[in-house]
Amino acid sequence: MALKSAVELGIADVIHTHGKPITLAELVAALNIGTTKTAYVYRLMRVLVHSGFFRVVEEAYVLTPSSKLLVKDDPNCLSTMVKMLTQPEFLTLSHVLKDWIKDGQVSSSTTTAFEKAHGMAFWEYANGKLEFNALFNEAMACDSAMMNMTVRVCGVVFQGIDSLVDVGGGTGTFGRILTEAFPGMKCKVLELPQVIDHLTGTSGSLEFVQGDMFQHVPSAHAVLLKVRNMPSPIIQFSRL
Numbered sequence: 001m002a003l004k005s006a007v008e009l010g011i012a013d014v015i016h017t018h019g020k021p022i023t024l025a026e027l028v029a030a031l032n033i034g035t036t037k038t039a040y041v042y043r044l045m046r047v048l049v050h051s052g053f054f055r056v057v058e059e060a061y062v063l064t065p066s067s068k069l070l071v072k073d074d075p076n077c078l079s080t081m082v083k084m085l086t087q088p089e090f091l092t093l094s095h096v097l098k099d100w101i102k103d104g105q106v107s108s109s110t111t112t113a114f115e116k117a118h119g120m121a122f123w124e125y126a127n128g129k130l131e132f133n134a135l136f137n138e139a140m141a142c143d144s145a146m147m148n149m150t151v152r153v154c155g156v157v158f159q160g161i162d163s164l165v166d167v168g169g170g171t172g173t174f175g176r177i178l179t180e181a182f183p184g185m186k187c188k189v190l191e192l193p194q195v196i197d198h199l200t201g202t203s204g205s206l207e208f209v210q211g212d213m214f215q216h217v218p219s220a221h222a223v224l225l226k227v228r229n230m231p232s233p234i235i236q237f238s239r240l
């Protein structure tokens, strides 16, 4: 929750713009917060320093590698992911977690904690909530932008592949990175209509295909399935 507040207040951006270590008083002034709250900003920063998001240098705050990823100008900015993961829809899951884990019914092994809390599957819920859906898709895209680094370091994995289908590929961020890095590659992004209804069609080497992966997966030389399993993303990649 401290991180969510830091992202919403834009603390990393303020420190970045300041260009040098920022004192508590300077931070409070830059955030346009009344000085009556100085002690609370101090406590917030104390939690975030303790958890490695900021560092104190001569009684002033500086960014760490983690908080550099919260700066809006950074191409790998992950602030939207923090905002998405701290939406009330996810936070309420902690209230049902104990009951969900204790529920030994066979049917409950296929029911997620999300379904228990909200009475419907996650994707169905997202489909009915425009803003939530948009935030979720944006969070997926900002995280996928980091795949640039993967391609730079482990690009050899994708070499020689002519066609690839990114199953549940979101708005095509990773597909775009791949087709730019490997100009000979054609990439199909298979997604639910609610995610790509504004993108359907072909754009360069990228083709958006609306559909349900449990019904049909378009053919290609390789299948990519990239999901998030906290704390780190999982990438399943198979050459066919």
Ligand SMILES: C[S@@+](CC[C@H](N)C(=O)[O-])C[C@H]1O[C@@H](n2cnc3c(N)ncnc32)[C@H](O)[C@@H]1O
Residues within 6 Å of the ligand: 123, 140, 141, 143, 144, 167, 168, 169, 170, 190, 191, 192, 195, 211, 212, 213, 214, 225, 226, 227, 228
């Ligand atoms: C965790 S997100 C990952 C998105 C993207 N691969 C990434 O790493 O940024 C899972 C994606 O799978 C899509 N999805 C869920 N069920 C699907 C289905 N039955 N068929 C196709 N796509 C589906 C969702 O819309 C969502 O964009």
